[in-house]
Amino acid sequence: MISLSDYNHAHSANSIAVSVKDLGLTYTTSIDKKPTLKARLKSLGRGKKFTRTVRALSDVSIDVHYGTVLGIIGSNGAGKSSLMRVISGIVPPSQGRVEVFGSVSTLLALGVGFNPAMTGRDNVYLGGLAAGMSRNEIDANFQAIAEFSELGEAIDAPMRTYSSGMYARLAFSVAAVVEPDILIIDEALSTGDAKFKEKSLNRIKELRTADRALILVSHALATIEDICNEVIWLNNGKLMARGKPTEVIAAYREFVDARKSASSDEDV
Amino acid sequence: MRAYMGSLWARRTFISEFSRSELREQNYGSLFGQLWLILNPLLLSGVYFLLINVIGGKSDSARFAHLTASLFLFYLIANSLTGGVKAITSGQRLILNTSFPRIMLPISATVVALFRFVPTLVVFFGIHIILRLPYSWQMLWALPIILIAIVMSLGMAILISCINVYFRDISSMLPYLTRSLLYLSPILYEAAHMSVRIKKFEIANPIFYLLDSWSRVVVHAEAPSAKGLIHASVFAISIFSLGTYFFLSRERDFAVRL
Numbered sequence: 001m002i003s004l005s006d007y008n009h010a011h012s013a014n015s016i017a018v019s020v021k022d023l024g025l026t027y028t029t030s031i032d033k034k035p036t037l038k039a040r041l042k043s044l045g046r047g048k049k050f051t052r053t054v055r056a057l058s059d060v061s062i063d064v065h066y067g068t069v070l071g072i073i074g075s076n077g078a079g080k081s082s083l084m085r086v087i088s089g090i091v092p093p094s095q096g097r098v099e100v101f102g103s104v105s106t107l108l109a110l111g112v113g114f115n116p117a118m119t120g121r122d123n124v125y126l127g128g129l130a131a132g133m134s135r136n137e138i139d140a141n142f143q144a145i146a147e148f149s150e151l152g153e154a155i156d157a158p159m160r161t162y163s164s165g166m167y168a169r170l171a172f173s174v175a176a177v178v179e180p181d182i183l184i185i186d187e188a189l190s191t192g193d194a195k196f197k198e199k200s201l202n203r204i205k206e207l208r209t210a211d212r213a214l215i216l217v218s219h220a221l222a223t224i225e226d227i228c229n230e231v232i233w234l235n236n237g238k239l240m241a242r243g244k245p246t247e248v249i250a251a252y253r254e255f256v257d258a259r260k261s262a263s264s265d266e267d268v
Numbered sequence: 269m270r271a272y273m274g275s276l277w278a279r280r281t282f283i284s285e286f287s288r289s290e291l292r293e294q295n296y297g298s299l300f301g302q303l304w305l306i307l308n309p310l311l312l313s314g315v316y317f318l319l320i321n322v323i324g325g326k327s328d329s330a331r332f333a334h335l336t337a338s339l340f341l342f343y344l345i346a347n348s349l350t351g352g353v354k355a356i357t358s359g360q361r362l363i364l365n366t367s368f369p370r371i372m373l374p375i376s377a378t379v380v381a382l383f384r385f386v387p388t389l390v391v392f393f394g395i396h397i398i399l400r401l402p403y404s405w406q407m408l409w410a411l412p413i414i415l416i417a418i419v420m421s422l423g424m425a426i427l428i429s430c431i432n433v434y435f436r437d438i439s440s441m442l443p444y445l446t447r448s449l450l451y452l453s454p455i456l457y458e459a460a461h462m463s464v465r466i467k468k469f470e471i472a473n474p475i476f477y478l479l480d481s482w483s484r485v486v487v488h489a490e491a492p493s494a495k496g497l498i499h500a501s502v503f504a505i506s507i508f509s510l511g512t513y514f515f516l517s518r519e520r521d522f523a524v525r526l
Contacts, residue, residue, distance in 0.1 A: 108365040117296040129282035
């Protein structure tokens with residue numbers, strides 16, 4: 001779901017949109033060796049608590065300028081989504097500083113806040129309001145949303161009758177009408193059928209303007225290379241490389257291939 | 269804080285729409301749908317009519333009216349607590365993927381409870397006419413009493429939603445807590461009929477004097493006691509302030525805790 005955190009502002013190209021300095025993010029999760037009441041009571045008595053510390057991000061520093069489309073790549077658990085959540089203000093950083101100069105929209109998951117018992121039409125309003133739009137803005141954009149989703153008469157059917165593709169199409173269509181200063185998208189382009197994926201991709205391309213910054217997380221390296229003009233590569237919460245898409249993606253591929261061959265050697 | 273309140277105010281339409289959708293979901297697929305908002309209090313009052321007037325063999329209209337009126341207001345608070353307790357934990361996807369004032373979620377739980385309470389007022393108005401209960405201008409005290417009940421419900425929903433993030437067992441304990449509150453409050457009995465020895469302990473019950481004032485006003489058409497109003501207001505404001513402070517001070521931690 002997109003969330004619009006502030007009002008839109010006018011920005012000159014190349015001015016800073018997001019500044020991240022020495023960012024660290026640490027989660028502490030409690031773990032029980034024996035998840036029983038007896039074990040809990042015993043640990044209470046000793047004042048001990050079994051916890052595991054997860055370092056999701058470590059000393060990450062990046063600046064994102066207006067006019068930039070920044071791609072973020074990395075394997076699962078690299079810290080991509082954590083970085084997106086910190087930038088968009090969902091999770092507070094454990095260390096370092098994050099400064100955002102403009103309104104931020106996040107498209108981290110599709111259809112968040114939707115109610116399956118309600119019709120597609122009702123959910124357009126619910127999703128739009130959750131994104132920070134006013135009812136008048138949704139009224140004005142409703143036709144465009146309905147047409148983009150290609151749902152036809154199904155827009156008035158309860159969403160619990162939708163296929164996952166239809167669900168994703170409507171969710172992306174609601175999100176696509178918001179035009180923020182900084183747009184953060186996490187894996188949202190990998191939904192729907194091939195035709196809708198292409199349509200979503202084109203919409204993202206339309207949003208590339210000099211007075212907007214886009215941050216895109218994806219495992220689809222070809223898409224990242226096609227859309228982005230800058231890429232960063234994260235691994236185990238650390239910034240491994242930053243630069244032109246072709247160079248960073250090549251370095252990442254080389255790293256992944258080396259790891260694959262190392263693990264296949266081990267298998268032998 | 270000012271920016272936070274501004275952001276909350278800007279999303280007031282979302283709170284209303286979100287609450288409506290929750291309410292619609294509760295009655296989704298049922299034959300009577302939203303009509304259950306009226307049917308529920310009607311059937312509840314019918315059950316107590318059966319208990320008091322038919323099985324009990326008493327035609328005590330004031331007792332029946334007291335019971336239904338007090339239950340309806342009690343359910344505003346109990347429904348707010350029940351909806352509030354899981355407001356944050358069940359909104360996990362929303363919290364992890366969207367930046368918005370988290371306090372909107374327990375507020376929505378109270379708005380849902382309020383949507384369910386309003387039809388009960390209509391039902392009670394009908395009961396009031398049928399039983400030919402007295403009327404007076406003192407009944408206008410019902411408005412500030414409802415306002416106090418809303419502030420208390422809101423405070424309780426905000427507080428319990430936050431407690432549940434850190435202590436999940438509270439949601440399992442809640443049915444017993446609300447049931448205890450029901451029996452310790454003047455609902456099944458009237459406050460005037462209690463012994464002075466027991467009544468002095470009721471100062472610790474946040475809703476005791478609220479329900480007593482409500483019954484005096486809407487059933488007996490009398491003015492509430494000053495002590496009753498002050499007690500209810502102090503508890504409502506204290507719970508609301510404590511709940512809001514606790515919630516706002518812990519809010520940034522929710523995304524990591526869920």
